[in-house]
Amino acid sequence: MAGDFSTAVLNEDDPALVRDAAPAYLLMMDALLVHHDQVSLWLAAANLNSAYAAAFVDDPARKLLMTEKALNYAVRAACGQDKNLCTVRQMPADDLTKRLRVMDQSQLPLLMTLGSVWAGWIQARSSDWNAVADLPKVQVLMERIIAVDSGYDEGEAHLYLGGIETLLPAALGGRQVEGEAHLRQAFALSHGHDLMAWVVLARQVARARYDRPMHDSLLKQVLAADPHAPGWTLKNYLAQQQARELLKSADDYF
Template sequence: MKLKLPIQLVSLFLTAILMAGCSSFVEQQADKFANSVSETMLNFEDPETVGSAMPTFLILIDSFARKPDAGGKAQLSAAQIYGAYAGAFVEDPRRKKILSDKAFNYAQKGSCQMNKKWCGIDSLDAAAFQEFADELHKDDVPLAYAYSIAWLSFIQSHSDDWNVLADLSKAQRLLGIVVEFDEGYEHGTAHLYLAAIATTLPPALGGKPDVGKHHFERAIELSNGRNFLAKVEYARRYARLTFDQDLHHQLLEDVLAADPHEPGLTLMNAWSQQQAALLLEGESEYFE
């Protein structure tokens, strides 16, 4: 099974987290600059320009995360920018694996530094992992979110390895923790990932489109419809999977007709509109 998750889409949104993380470990005199760049990137209308700039930030952040005294926040920020860049702007499978491996490695180290109970959780067997997850609470939401996103990026790039793919349920469980305790966290993006997992396969092969539909609709609702990514993925993954052309068309038309400018979401919305146009372009062929 080839796992197809919206890493390449949601990763643009994750820039908000990773850039916020920057200011927590970049030298004090650079804080103002980092915050300014963060705001500029998130509210920039041209994803291609941001994509060209991201390698510079990747190298900068990696240089801090590699330091022997690097804190957990630095390493989690590195994890998120590696995952973001790999998912959004890298097509070569070999490079994706290298970058997602680094992302997951930093997520493991950073989570462990932030809270010792997170050390080595990826190696727990199913029963032990379930016990670990059952003991998590609302304070664990940020780590559960960051860890699961990096883990999904790693799983996606190693989808040809059944041993890696077997951990999908664990990453899914962590996303469930986020939804359970704070479903609105980061504009409800955990719902978007859960929706993608549920609609990766058609029903005949174990997919759960009705579950995916619920998560897509919650993601849209929790962002008040301003997260265009949720609508685009709803069309791409659910409407196409169930051959609902009317829904597909309406969702994409809504995205294209809306103003993408939204504090903190403009970059992602602009990218989502590009995707909506491409999906509409191929609509008649897909639903013929």
Template sequence: MNQSSLYLRGLLLSLTLSLAGCASLVSSAASNFSDNLSAAVLNQNDPQTVRDGAPSYLLLLDSFIEGNPENPDVLAAAAQLYASYGAVFATEPGRSARLTERARSYGGKALCLSFAPSCNWREMDFEAFEQTLDELKPRNAEYLLAYSVASLAWIRAHSDDWNALAELPHMEAMLTRYLDIGEPTAAASVYSYLGILATLRPPALGGKPEEGRAYFERAVELTGGADLGVKLEFARGYARLMYDRDLHDRLLQEVLAADPVVDGFTLTNVLAQQDAAALLESADDYF
């Protein structure tokens, strides 16, 4: 899995949840501050500023968890932010593995506190696991998504481990269930995640590229093109897998031609344009 795909899909939600999770433990004034700070970060056009500042929030969330280890909201927020940071900014494999392992641990505990059957998922076979998904309710959705994102980041950091890759069907099942019970505002990100999952492998190895294309197209539709990361992942996941040069170049040129400054998407759009330029530069070698 590429280094920034999970980050681009999860950053908006992870930062919002992390700041809101902290604010839920303090005053309404802090809650207003967290909302404003979250918006400021998401509208930042310099990724390096976020790279340098995010570790402070990781430590802050750790401190809240030390004092409130059974609070699923803060655990879920920490899982999202650790996963996002570990997926894109932790360039050393060992560090990425450590950060995403913590993300998954936090996410698993948050979901376990919210939904008891998930506490035993790792001991279940796939059929038994899948049956428990029907019991998930809207009140569990936030924690399900946090655990899913953290698990995807963990799988990316352990992509050379077949045992980790064997969990991809579980991720797909969880994200599909989220679409039934979760917030509609997160649907575009979830469809993009599903597109990434479906195009990680060629058809001969179990990939589902045409399903992936449908997921990406749905995500583009839901965002109205505002989130450039969706088209980036469409090009990187589907177009490259299927050696569709025309689609690949068209999508990436659309990303580069767009104005990245969009409320709530500026940071991820800037990152998407950086990756789009690199993909176009390497296209002749790839195709």
């Protein structure tokens, strides 16, 4: 049931419907987890709480609560699948890298959920340098996914790595060239469905370069694209929403 609901959410082209309907399902998931200690349920609950917080929660305090809950659920799933990951939040990035070397294809769903939910947790605390210091852990999780299967989940790990690499301009230590390559790979591996890759490329690369033609071209491509694609529809509607906001603010930025 959790998988069916997640699929329905991802294929929904009415974000307002998801915003209004999902809270009841999130409460039901919490109730199920009281009596069903299953890795698959912890993963589903982590993903849904994180996605809902990122897409629909504007109140900072509420976003902090939901992303903390999502990360706790993801860690619970990780611990249930591999006892070595029970203390992953306290683990140095180098130690995590060593743990991940034994992870294979069967564990990629866990790594993707843990990494993406952790990224959402950090984003909700972007002004807290203690939280931002966890970014290297997200990075090694995504790097392990790519090492095992670069095309897993239609290249979603490349989107996260591209976002991490381009978070800072080159002058401050960002790796713009490498990040751009990851974002373009994410778009290619999704068969052109991952419109968020172009949004991140415009926001974090084109703006860092003060390249207005590149910026506007990417965002206009996002807005001109058909957002409907299995597993991508809701994400693409949200990407188009962000694209409109970036274009609206472009005159002030450039």
